Amino acid sequence: MAKPILLSVDDDADVLRAIERDLRSQYGADYRVLGSGSPESALDLLKQLNLRSDNVALLLADQRMPRLDGVHFLQEAMRIYPEAKRALLTAYADTTAAIGAINEASIHYFFMKPWDPPAEHLYPQLDDLLEDWQASHHPAYSGIRVLGTRWSPRSYELRDFLARNHVPYQWIDVEISASDPETKLLLETLGPEATSLPVVLFPDGTKLLESTPAQVAQKVGLRTRAQTSFYDLAIIGGGPAGLAAAVYGASEGLHTVMVEREAPGGQAGMSSRIENYLGFPAGLSGGDLARRAVVQAQRFGVEIIAAEASGIRTEGPYRIIQLADGSEFSCHALMIATGVQWRRLEAPGIDRLQGAGVYYGGGATEAISCAGETVYVVGGANSAGQAAMNFAKYAGKVVILVRGSSLSSTMSQYLIDQINETPKISVWAHASVTEVHGEMHLEEISVLCSDTGKIERVPANSVFIFIGALPRTDWLAGVVERDDRGFLLTGPDLVADGGRPKGWTLERDPFLLETNVPGIFAVGDVRHGSVKRVASGVGEGSVAVQFIHQYLSKVQ
Numbered sequence: 058m059a060k061p062i063l064l065s066v067d068d069d070a071d072v073l074r075a076i077e078r079d080l081r082s083q084y085g086a087d088y089r090v091l092g093s094g095s096p097e098s099a100l101d102l103l104k105q106l107n108l109r110s111d112n113v114a115l116l117l118a119d120q121r122m123p124r125l126d127g128v129h130f131l132q133e134a135m136r137i138y139p140e141a142k143r144a145l146l147t148a149y150a151d152t153t154a155a156i157g158a159i160n161e162a163s164i165h166y167f168f169m170k171p172w173d174p175p176a177e178h179l180y181p182q183l184d185d186l187l188e189d190w191q192a193s194h195h196p197a198y199s200g201i202r203v204l205g206t207r208w209s210p211r212s213y214e215l216r217d218f219l220a221r222n223h224v225p226y227q228w229i230d231v232e233i234s235a236s237d238p239e240t241k242l243l244l245e246t247l248g249p250e251a252t253s254l255p256v257v258l259f260p261d262g263t264k265l266l267e268s269t270p271a272q273v274a275q276k277v278g279l280r281t282r283a284q285t286s287f288y289d290l291a292i293i294g295g296g297p298a299g300l301a302a303a304v305y306g307a308s309e310g311l312h313t314v315m316v317e318r319e320a321p322g323g324q325a326g327m328s329s330r331i332e333n334y335l336g337f338p339a340g341l342s343g344g345d346l347a348r349r350a351v352v353q354a355q356r357f358g359v360e361i362i363a364a365e366a367s368g369i370r371t372e373g374p375y376r377i378i379q380l381a382d383g384s385e386f387s388c389h390a391l392m393i394a395t396g397v398q399w400r401r402l403e404a405p406g407i408d409r410l411q412g413a414g415v416y417y418g419g420g421a422t423e424a425i426s427c428a429g430e431t432v433y434v435v436g437g438a439n440s441a442g443q444a445a446m447n448f449a450k451y452a453g454k455v456v457i458l459v460r461g462s463s464l465s466s467t468m469s470q471y472l473i474d475q476i477n478e479t480p481k482i483s484v485w486a487h488a489s490v491t492e493v494h495g496e497m498h499l500e501e502i503s504v505l506c507s508d509t510g511k512i513e514r515v516p517a518n519s520v521f522i523f524i525g526a527l528p529r530t531d532w533l534a535g536v537v538e539r540d541d542r543g544f545l546l547t548g549p550d551l552v553a554d555g556g557r558p559k560g561w562t563l564e565r566d567p568f569l570l571e572t573n574v575p576g577i578f579a580v581g582d583v584r585h586g587s588v589k590r591v592a593s594g595v596g597e598g599s600v601a602v603q604f605i606h607q608y609l610s611k612v613q
């Protein structure tokens with residue numbers, strides 16, 4: 058953590074130099090000593106220090122300065138750093154004014170000029186003040202701060218990105234905390250820039266306005282481009298299947314890169330509690346599983362890129378991957394592990410209010426914001442059940458909307474039991490959302506009750522949608538064969554009629570998890586016929602690496 062600051066302000070350059078010299082020689086080891094020749098520039102400096110979350114321990118100001126005297130400067134500075142110790146430097150003639158200031162303007166001490174010898178007239182008193190400060194001050198939050206509003210889709214996207222990538226940050230909702238003096242000051246310091254939300258403030262004093270996850274990724278050191286032009290194995294998608302392939306591939310000596318457009322963990326990363334993954338009898342959160350897998354992969358030297366793959370082509374034995382930013386790299390073996398994404402709910406208002414009360418998936422970052430409110434969860438599968446259990450920790454009430462008559466045909470019994478034992482959760486059967494309403498954010502939803510044929514309109518702040526998922530594989534069209542829903546065909550699917558895939562040139566059939574292009578494999582939920590489970594994704598990702606070794610042993 059940066060050293061706390063001692064700031065002295067004096068318009069007389071000689072006096073300023075002398076006080077800085079004395080402060081530095083006595084306190085330089087533990088504090089950063091700064092000086093300013095005018096109260097106005099000192100106030101600007103304090104605002105900038107505050108943006109960077111620096112701590113200021115002492116403000117020492119000369120009383121006689123032409124445009125703003127010491128007392129008034131210290132009063133202004135107190136708004137920015139209320140905890141800093143405030144002291145005046147005065148001439149003998151100003152003693153009475155200084156004593157008055159101590160009483161009236163909350164100034165902690167005054168020093169008389171000249172202060173020689175400092176060991177007698179300066180340090181003992183400053184030691185006292187600084188000890189006091191050390192004992193009582195609360196260090197400012199020194200990490201990344203995100204300023205935005207709860208109902209802004211862009212703020213939501215950014216917070217979700219940071220949370221899922223395990224980047225710690227402090228969230229400041231500028232509407233909710235508008236009257237908080239610290240927020241007020243931050244907004245005032247940002248001036249007109251405060252309207253370019255979300256604003257991200259970094260500890261090094263830099264900031265990003267209207268920032269996107271990609272910009273923040275770059276700034277926080279997540280790689281967004283490949284470091285080299287060629288890899289033995291490239292994996293697209295960092296869910297359980299991709300992460301398992303990365304760990305096995307790299308641990309077995311393959312130069313491996315993994316491209317993930319949102320956050321490692323994939324769908325599993327959204328799960329609040331995975332209870333059926335072998336070896337974790339008490340369950341574990343998807344975020345935890347993802348974090349451990351990322352550490353494991355990195356330990357074996359996997360390069361992880363925060364980017365979206367947008368195209369592929371083949372050139373002889375090379376498989377070339379294009380990223381959304383236009384950059385490219387190539388590899389010998391390519392593994393597609395892009396899983397599935399939530400199916401959209403087709404209803405008026407849904408697209409407009411997405412991120413502003415309407416969310417797809419777990420909404421881990423939103424759960425806390427829903428404290429005390431009623432939360433609607435749409436869907437009857439395990440993912441909806443897990444989310445309902447998670448929201449029940451914070452929300453006042455959770456309502457699961459299901460089209461069928463109950464959860465029993467779509468959800469595991471262990472989750473149904475947990476839901477039945479949670480009084481905050483209720484199930485609204487025969488119900489489907491037909492429209493969502495609200496100007497700036499979600500305010501109401503219309504629900505069709507299929508048993509009565511009636512539409513009910515109820516107040517709602519948050520709806521979380523879990524209605525099945527589909528792969529998004531358009532970017533592979535024309536190269537990799539897909540079924541009519543976009544899932545990738547592999548191994549036996551491609552030789553079902555006894556022949557080999559069109560354009561296949563090798564003497565062997567495609568391997569079990571290989572697509573119609575030699576050296577391009579598909580694993581996990583994106584694969585046609587896959588079992589949609591964490592363990593099966595992990596299994597496929599691991600097994601595919603064996604086929605990759607066989608493929609690489611023959612590739613020219």
Ligand SMILES: Cc1cc2nc3c(=O)[nH]c(=O)nc-3n(C[C@H](O)[C@H](O)[C@H](O)COP(=O)(O)OP(=O)(O)OC[C@H]3O[C@@H](n4cnc5c(N)ncnc54)[C@H](O)[C@@H]3O)c2cc1C
Nearest residue numbers: 294296297298318323324325366396440581582589590591
């Ligand atoms: C809320 C929830 C709870 C669940 N609970 C359980 C459970 O308790 N037990 C269980 O066994 N299973 C559970 N599942 C299912 C399980 O999570 C999935 O089967 C598993 O995550 C599939 O892994 P995957 O690696 O194939 O794909 P995914 O997990 O879908 O990961 C695919 C990754 O690829 C990335 N990606 C996609 N396209 C691109 C691209 N073009 N460029 C770069 N990256 C891309 C995505 O961002 C994503 O991170 C749950 C799923 C959900 C949603």
